[in-house]
Amino acid sequence: MVKDRSFYSTLAKIALPLALQNLITFGIGLADNFMVGSLGDLALSGVFLSNQVQWILQMLCAGLSAAMVVLAAQYIGKGDIKNAKIVINITLKIAFAVGLALTVVVLFIPRAILGLFTEDQAVIAEGMKYIGVVCFSYVFFCCSNMLLASMRCVQNTKIGFLSSLTGFCVNVFLNWVLIFGHLGMPVLGVKGAAIATVIARASEFTVAFCYARFGDKILAFRLADLRLWNKLLLGDFFKYGFPVILGDIIWGIAGTVQVAILGRLGAEVLAANTIAANLHQLLGVIVYAIAGASGVIIGRTVGSGDIEKVKAYSKTLQKIFICFGLVTGIIIFLLKDFILALGFKAISPEAHSYAIQFLTVFSITIVGTSYQMSVLTGIVRAGGATSFVLLNDLFWVWVVVIPSALLSAFVFHFPPVVVFACLKCDQIFKCSVAVVKLHKWNWMKKLTRES
Numbered sequence: 001m002v003k004d005r006s007f008y009s010t011l012a013k014i015a016l017p018l019a020l021q022n023l024i025t026f027g028i029g030l031a032d033n034f035m036v037g038s039l040g041d042l043a044l045s046g047v048f049l050s051n052q053v054q055w056i057l058q059m060l061c062a063g064l065s066a067a068m069v070v071l072a073a074q075y076i077g078k079g080d081i082k083n084a085k086i087v088i089n090i091t092l093k094i095a096f097a098v099g100l101a102l103t104v105v106v107l108f109i110p111r112a113i114l115g116l117f118t119e120d121q122a123v124i125a126e127g128m129k130y131i132g133v134v135c136f137s138y139v140f141f142c143c144s145n146m147l148l149a150s151m152r153c154v155q156n157t158k159i160g161f162l163s164s165l166t167g168f169c170v171n172v173f174l175n176w177v178l179i180f181g182h183l184g185m186p187v188l189g190v191k192g193a194a195i196a197t198v199i200a201r202a203s204e205f206t207v208a209f210c211y212a213r214f215g216d217k218i219l220a221f222r223l224a225d226l227r228l229w230n231k232l233l234l235g236d237f238f239k240y241g242f243p244v245i246l247g248d249i250i251w252g253i254a255g256t257v258q259v260a261i262l263g264r265l266g267a268e269v270l271a272a273n274t275i276a277a278n279l280h281q282l283l284g285v286i287v288y289a290i291a292g293a294s295g296v297i298i299g300r301t302v303g304s305g306d307i308e309k310v311k312a313y314s315k316t317l318q319k320i321f322i323c324f325g326l327v328t329g330i331i332i333f334l335l336k337d338f339i340l341a342l343g344f345k346a347i348s349p350e351a352h353s354y355a356i357q358f359l360t361v362f363s364i365t366i367v368g369t370s371y372q373m374s375v376l377t378g379i380v381r382a383g384g385a386t387s388f389v390l391l392n393d394l395f396w397v398w399v400v401v402i403p404s405a406l407l408s409a410f411v412f413h414f415p416p417v418v419v420f421a422c423l424k425c426d427q428i429f430k431c432s433v434a435v436v437k438l439h440k441w442n443w444m445k446k447l448t449r450e451s
Contacts, residue, residue: 002316010155011293011320017157019289021148024164028171028200032193033278035175041271041348043190046126048274049117049263050134052256054141057102059252061142064091064098065149066248066295067241070382071233072153073296074448076218077303083448085219086228088150090237092143093226099142106135117256118263118270126190133194137201144205147212152296154218163207171200240447243390244381250390254397258423261405262416269416271347272354276362276420279332279339286324287370290317291378299382302444310444314379318371318438321378325370333363357417361424368427375434384445385437392433396426 002008032051037044068091075084106113114127148160177185178192188195212221263270294317301310336359340352347355381389404422408414437443 001319002312007297007313007316010297011290011317014152014155014157014293014296015286015289017161018152018292019286021157021160021164022285022288024161024168028164028168028197031168031172031175032197033274035179036190036193037347039179039189041267041351042122042126044274044347045118045120045123045267045270046128047130047190047193048270049114049123049259050127050131052117052259053102053106053113053131054134054138055255056249056252057099057138057141059248059255060098060245061095061145063245063248064095064142064241065145066377066381067091067237067244067386068146068149069153069295070240070244070299070384070386071237071447072150073299073382074303074446076153077300078448080448081219082228083230083233084153085221085225086230086233087237088146088153088219089226089228090234091149092146095142095146096139099139103135103138106131106138117260120263120267123267123270130190130194133191134197137198140198140201140205144201144208147205147208150212150219150221151208151216152292154216155296156216156218157293159208159211159215162211163204166207167200167204170203171196174199236447240384240386243386247386247390247393250397251393254402257402258405261402261409261419261423265409265416265419268348268350269354271351272358272416273420275340275347275351275355276358279336279359279362287321287328287366287374290320290324291374294374294378295382298379302383302446303448305446307444310383311441314438317379318375321371321374322367325367328370329363329366332359332366336360336363354416358420361417361421365424365427368429368431372427372430372434375438376430380434380437380443383443384447385443388437388443392430396430400429401426 032047033044036047068087072084072087075081075087110128110131111124114124114131118124144163148157148163151157151159174196175193177183178188178196179190180192181187185192212219213223259270259273262273297313298310298317301313336356340355376389376392401423404425405419408422409419
C-alpha cells in the first residue's frame with residue numbers, strides 16, 4: 001500500500017464529490033421511477049424503455065468524457081494547459097452535435113425506437129408520452145457532462161456535485177408538481193416526469209457553465225477559447241479516444257440489447273429489471289467514482305513521466321477496488337427486500353419476485369464489476385492502452401454475454417433469472433483479464449505532444 005497520505009487525500013477529494021454527483025445523477029432517474037412506479041407497471045416500463053435512449057447517450061458521453069480525460073489529464077500532468085484546453089474544446093463541440101442529432105432522430109421516429117425494445121403496444125404508448133418531451137434534455141446533458149469532465153481533469157469534482165444536486169432538487173420538486181397535479185397544476189403523469197427532467201438538465205448545465213466560465217482558475221475558460229483548434233490534437237483525440245468512445249457506445253448498445261431480450265420475456269420481467277438496474281446503479285456509485293478518480297490520477301502521473309509512482313498507485317488502487325466491491329455487494333444483498341417494500345409497492349407480485357432474484361445476482365456480480373471495470377477503465381485505459389480495453393469488451397459482450405443470453409431465453413427457455421445471470425456473467429470472467437494485464441505493466445504510454 002502507498003504510504004503517501006497525499007495520494008489518499010487526492011483520491012478522496014476526487015472520488016467523494018464524484019460519488020455524490022453520480023448518486024444524485026442516478027437519483028434523478030430513480031426519482032422518476034419511484035414516482036412513475038406509483039402509476040403501475042405500464043407507466044414504469046414505458047419510462048424505462050424511453051430511458052434506454054438516454055442510456056445510449058449516457059454511454060456516449062461517458063466515452064467522450066473518458067477520451068477527453070485520457071488526453072487532457074496527461075497534458076495537465078505535463079503542465080501544458082493550452083493543449084489541454086484544445087482537447088476539451090474539441091470534445092465539447094462533438095458532444096453538442098451528438099445531442100442535437102439524437103434529439104432530431106427521436107422527434108421523427110419515436111415509435112420505431114421504442115419498438116426495438118418491446119412489442120407491447122400499451123408500453124410503447126406510455127413511452128411515447130415521455131420520450132417526445134425528454135429528448136429536449138439531450139443537448140443540455142451532453143454539454144454539462146463535458147464541462148464537468150474538464151473540471152475532473154484539474155481535480156475539481158465539487159462543482160459536479162453541486163450541478164447534480166441542483167438538477168435533482170428541481171427534478172423531484174417538479175415531478176411532485178407535474179406528475180400528480182399539485183399546486184394547482186394539471187395531472188400530467190409520465191409527460192410531467194419528462195418536463196421535469198428537461199428543466200432539471202437545463203439547470204445542471206447552467207451551474208456547470210457558470211462555474212467553468214467564472215469560477216475555475218486553472219483552465220480559466222473564456223468564450224473566445226471555443227475558437228482554439230489544432231489538427232494534430234484532433235487526430236490524437238480520435239486515434240487514442242476513438243477506442244474509448246466506441247467501447248462505451250458498444251457497451252450502451254449492448255445494454256439496450258439486454259433490455260430488448262428481457263423485454264420479450266414479459267412486462268413483469270421488464271419491470272423487475274427496471275428496479276434492479278436503478279438500484280444497482282444507485283449503490284454502485286462509489287465503484288464508478290473511484291474508477292473515475294483513478295483515471296485522473298493515473299493519467300496525470302503517466303503524463304508527468306513518473307513510472308514507479310504509477311506502479312505503486314496501481315497496486316494500491318486494485319486492493320481498494322476489491323474492498324469496495326465486497327461492501328457494495330453486501331449492501332445490495334441485505335437491503336433488497338427493504339428497498340422494494342419501501343418504494344415499489346404498486347408492482348405486481350411476479351415483478352417483485354423477479355426483482356428479488358435479479359438483485360441477488362447483482363450482489364455477486366458487482367464485486368467483479370468493482371475490480372475489473374476499475375482496473376481496465378480506471379487504470380489501464382487512462383494509462384494509454386485504450387484499444388486493449390475496447391477489444392476485451394467486444395469479445396466478452398458479443399461472443400459470450402449476448403449469445404449465452406439469447407440461447408438461454410429463446411432456445412432453452414430457462415427462467416428469467418438464468419437469462420439475467422448470463423447477461424452479467426462477464427463481470428466475473430473479466431477479472432482474470434484485469435489481473436494479468438495490470439501486472440504486465442505494458443499499458444503505460446505517454447500520449448502528449450510538445451507544445
